[in-house]
Amino acid sequence: MLREVYRIEKTGSIAHLHRKKELLRPPEGDEVTIEVKAIGLNFADVFSIYGLYSATPKGSFIPGLEFAGKIVKIGPNVKDFEVGDSVFGATRFGAYTTHLNISEKTVFPLPKGWSMQDGAAFVVQALTAYYALVPLGQVKEGDHVLIHSAAGGVGIMAGHIAKKKKAIPIGLVGDSRKFSILEEVGYDYFLIRSPHFKQEMQKILSGHPLKIVLECLGGRYFHDSYDLMAPMGRLVTYGSANFTPSHSFRNWLSIAYSYLSRPKIDPLSMISDNKSVMGFNLIWLWNEIDELRKHFSDLMMLSLPKQTIGHEFAFEKIHDALHTFQSGQTIGKIVINVP
Numbered sequence: 001m002l003r004e005v006y007r008i009e010k011t012g013s014i015a016h017l018h019r020k021k022e023l024l025r026p027p028e029g030d031e032v033t034i035e036v037k038a039i040g041l042n043f044a045d046v047f048s049i050y051g052l053y054s055a056t057p058k059g060s061f062i063p064g065l066e067f068a069g070k071i072v073k074i075g076p077n078v079k080d081f082e083v084g085d086s087v088f089g090a091t092r093f094g095a096y097t098t099h100l101n102i103s104e105k106t107v108f109p110l111p112k113g114w115s116m117q118d119g120a121a122f123v124v125q126a127l128t129a130y131y132a133l134v135p136l137g138q139v140k141e142g143d144h145v146l147i148h149s150a151a152g153g154v155g156i157m158a159g160h161i162a163k164k165k166k167a168i169p170i171g172l173v174g175d176s177r178k179f180s181i182l183e184e185v186g187y188d189y190f191l192i193r194s195p196h197f198k199q200e201m202q203k204i205l206s207g208h209p210l211k212i213v214l215e216c217l218g219g220r221y222f223h224d225s226y227d228l229m230a231p232m233g234r235l236v237t238y239g240s241a242n243f244t245p246s247h248s249f250r251n252w253l254s255i256a257y258s259y260l261s262r263p264k265i266d267p268l269s270m271i272s273d274n275k276s277v278m279g280f281n282l283i284w285l286w287n288e289i290d291e292l293r294k295h296f297s298d299l300m301m302l303s304l305p306k307q308t309i310g311h312e313f314a315f316e317k318i319h320d321a322l323h324t325f326q327s328g329q330t331i332g333k334i335v336i337n338v339p
Helices: 044-047 115-120 123-136 153-164 176-187 197-205 220-226 252-258 267-273 282-287 287-298 315-326
Strands: 002-008 015-021 032-039 066-074 086-090 099-103 107-109 144-148 168-173 189-192 210-215 227-237 276-277 309-312 333-337
Touching: 015 315, 032 115, 044 315, 066 115, 086 123, 107 115, 115 176, 115 333, 123 153, 123 210, 123 227, 123 282, 123 287, 144 153, 144 220, 153 176, 153 210, 153 227, 168 176, 168 252, 176 189, 189 197, 197 220, 197 227, 210 220, 220 227, 282 287, 309 315, 315 333
Parallel strands: 144 168, 144 210, 168 189, 210 227, 227 276, 309 333
Antiparallel strands: 002 015, 032 066, 032 099, 032 333, 066 086, 086 107
């Protein structure tokens, strides 16, 4: 089968991402061949393209972690799907394509009433929010939860999950124009990143303990959030948006500055403060497929709303989509529509 892909031969710039035609072999074993209809963008896409992501494949690779589409072929050992099924799922790279082969264990039936765009927008960010809040954060009813980048894809899903768990989500964003989406999600409180962040948070908390922080920025807000946490608090960090390249190329001076000024916590102070800092990279769950499927099943049991889709781009405009993603001005998810 002939397919089209966006492939990176050399990391360092979005300009190195080139559209190509390639042959795709037939599916083997428990693999299914999916005709991709929509692709979801993630921070990991940008970081891998620039070569700044530890999990980036060596040499030439196809970026992209999540997709939705239709099954057009099945391998001889496939048990749970048939040709024609609509599915969505995640892959450890390789989603920037019109067709892909993937194990049936990493795809799921598209929920009734969901579009392909809804499916492509959901998996990675919803699972990230769930894994941070539930297995790691151990969120409980009444917990005050601070969620950074609350109007982004993970932040929106984290707000929904916190409300399902009857916690009290507090959203932190960079622009008051994003307050309306936080209100729609159901955030109890929201505030803007500013020099007065700690004082404003103390007013919101009004003496209540801050139990959980979902952190994805780095820099001063990491330290301020840690300071605000109550004893037994858990800060879960899953990204470093401050490292997102703002140039069209890899700027080593900017990267070096961000690296040297990255947040640092003394383990001895963590003991005396009785606070935890936990980090995770969702992509490593692809090494533990059974655990991934269990968490995803538990996530779907929550019956969360569909993800908010802020922008849609055509397949041939994928470079424009990535530049828009880099801007940090987006709300919700960016989705690529595949012809």
